Amino acid sequence: MRAIFTTILLCGQLLCAWAQDTSVQGIVTESDQKTPVFAANVYCKSDVTQGTTTGFDGEFTLEISDCDTVCISYLGFKVNCLPLSAFGSEVLRISLQPLDNMLREVVVKAGDPISEKFSVVKMDKMDVYLDPVAAGDPLKALTSLPSSTNADETANPVLRGSGGDRSRVVVNGAPIRNPVRNGQLNGLGNFSLFNAEIIRQQYVYASNPPLTYGNTSAGLIEIETNRELENNQVQVSTSLASVGTFVSQKLKDDNFFQLYGNFQFADAFLALNDANLPRLKDFGTKDVGLNLKLSTGKQSYFNSFSYFIDEYSNFQSNIFTVEEVSDASKKRFFTINNWNWKREKSFFRVSTLVDWSTQDFTFGNIISNTDNLQLYSGIDYKIFLNDDASVQFGASYNNWDYEFNDLVPEFFYAVNSDAPSLPRDTALNQHNLEAYAYGNWDVNDQISLSTGLRSNTPIFDEVGYLSAQLSVKYEPADDHRFLLSGGRYSNYSTPNYSNTVFNLLNSTQLALDYNYEGKKTQILGAFFVKSESGRNAQSIEDVVVFNEINTMGIEFFIRQRLTDFVAVSLANTYLHQTINSGGEVFQSPNDFNYFAKVSINYNNPAIINAALSYIGRPGRYYNPIIGADFDPALNAYIPTFTSDLYNEQFNAYNNLSFSSSRYIPMGGMSMVAFLNITNLLNTKNQASDIYNSDYSQRMFNYLQLRTVYFGVVFQ
Secondary structure (H helix, E strand, O other): HHHHHHHHHHHHHHHHHHHHHEEEEEEEEEEOOEEEEEOEEEEEEOOOEEEEEEEOOOOEEEOOOOOOOOEEOOOEEEEEEEHHHOOOOOOOOEEEEEEOOOHHHHHHHHHOOOOOOOOOOEEOOOHOOOOOOOOOOEEEEEEEEEEOOOOOOOOOOEOOOOHHHHOOOEEOOOEOOEEEOOOOOOOOOOOOOOOHHHHEEEEEEEOOOOOOOOOOOOOEEEEEEOOOOOOOOOEEEEOOEEEEEEEEEOOOOEEEEEEEEEOOOOHHHHHHHHHHHHOOOEEEEEEEEEEEEEEEEOOEEEEEEEEEEEEEEEEEEEEEEEEEEEEEEEEEEEEEEEEEEEEOOOEEEEEEEEEEEEEEEEEEOOEEEEEEEEEEEEEEEEEEEEOOOEEEEEEEEEEEEEEEEEEEOOOOOOOOOOOOOEEEEEEEEEEEEEEEEEEEEEEEOOEEEEEEEEEEEOOOOOOOOOEEEEEEEEEEEEOOEEEEEEEEEEEOHHHHHHOOOOOOOEEEEEEEEEEOOOOOEEEEEEEEEEEEOOOOOOOOOOOOOOOOOEEEEEEEEEEEEHHHHHHHHEEEEEEEEEEEEOOOEEEEEEEEEOOEEEEEEEOOOOOOOEEEEEEOOOOOOEEEEEEEEOOOOEEEEEEEEOOOOOOOOOOOEEEEEEEEEEEEEOEEEEEEEEEEOOOOOOOOEEEEEEEEOOOOOEEEEOEEEEEEEEEEEEE
């Protein structure tokens, strides 16, 4: 009996050891059995907490116990479940079959932008999350691109040397001006108004924006929100400066909603980073967003994206010789609504936008209140003439209302609290009615042509204009693409405190882009020239007015995957830019002979995701104050500027930052912990010049010094 018991016990121990130590290995590919599937889910069918994800080459190793079936799933493919007996001592190759939804594939093609193939970069949600400098923000993810020449650390898109007000962000067909949260105005770094979880695709047109959209004379960021939902999802996040929640919920008939909200506060963040944030006194935001999709028929659906934010900030500021605490606050609400009707060879969309905001700002003797209302409506109709040609027609109407109720300094240099001010009440109303036509023709397997025309119709005293473009794409092989594009474009500037008018801005552009997409290597290159005209908006301190900017640039970018988990990227941009002021030519503040961006990424979902990123460039050029005359009536000094514009340069800009995250499965949910250290070396990057009371001493404000930020997301 003892022998039988001992035998049973030994068998049980061996069985338990086998159950605990079973390891299966495989490689997951698409149906061609060649293309690896990265980040596919591999899990035990009876216990989904036993799971892993595939690497860059589609490989995986899964440790399991008490499991008889292993499943592999990935968005857009059928779930493939295999019995444990299918795995042997050798690595098993597993192929995934695409979903049999041919109608849905046609729908996606019809709904995608007609100009998609002429975009320079296409991003999805994972591109945003894996970007080392994005911090999960869709617009900050653009910072890594060589075409991004943003020199002030904000999320506002600045492309190929053009001013931020010349580029536009379009969401579901509707233009969003000022697409950033402006509460943190001290250089801490603004974030965009968008949550990466709601974004399906993000297209970046660094030059020659497609004329399917108007009111841009530089570049275009086109964002499309989710059209379908794979899974229900609940997220709760908390960090050093915020708490938030995100909910995705399926409804009947492929309908769904996505709802998110955040509350941001300053206390803990300032307590930890106080030494490096001496000017920031307080900040806070409350925001909520809703993305909703409802089917209205077998071939039509309604989409609505709405967003509200209430924000404020208090920070120490300098304007000329005055240093005081400024207060800024803003409330904003916008709603974008679309009705989409799709057929096998056509797509029709009606879009509307209501965008309202009120903003207050006080500093010294400056008191400003700005109210803004934008109404937009557009109609777009796309037709696939055949497999090789398509055309799109449309019209749009924009109406902007601005009201400025300001107290402004009587003398531009006297901005202290007891200096005289004058009331300035300005009401602006602008109409812009436009129509366009855009066509695409695939000449053969290698060459594609696109062309577009867009013209406005003056309603009152607006200026008429005609925009036109032509693009040629050449693909000599599957992995190589050349894009030659050129055109003339127009847009209206955004009024602000310093420039309370609508200015018509124009540009003429020519760009040649190259793109190579290999298995482990991506290479981008570009050469571009452009000439931009129109009065440029000024800051409060800038007394320079210029009406012409000429730019020539060269870009290079390479990303190389060294191992399954390690990738490096290098980008550099040469930007030569001049301005014309008063008939004379000067170098621009953004004349950079290099703009380098380097990152080293380690992405291993089973261990940690970590990245080091570096951005370096020459300092911007600025107008120094070279002297001052005393005005006894105001008890203030009148600054004197040099006639040789932008003849001084800030120190070179250098920023090394670190980011990391760790995915931790927790039974029926998971947790992601993250840590970001911005400006790791605490480099003092000069942002602006400041002076003592008589302008005899010059000092500097700095961009963001070293800050530490961390938090967790439960899902």
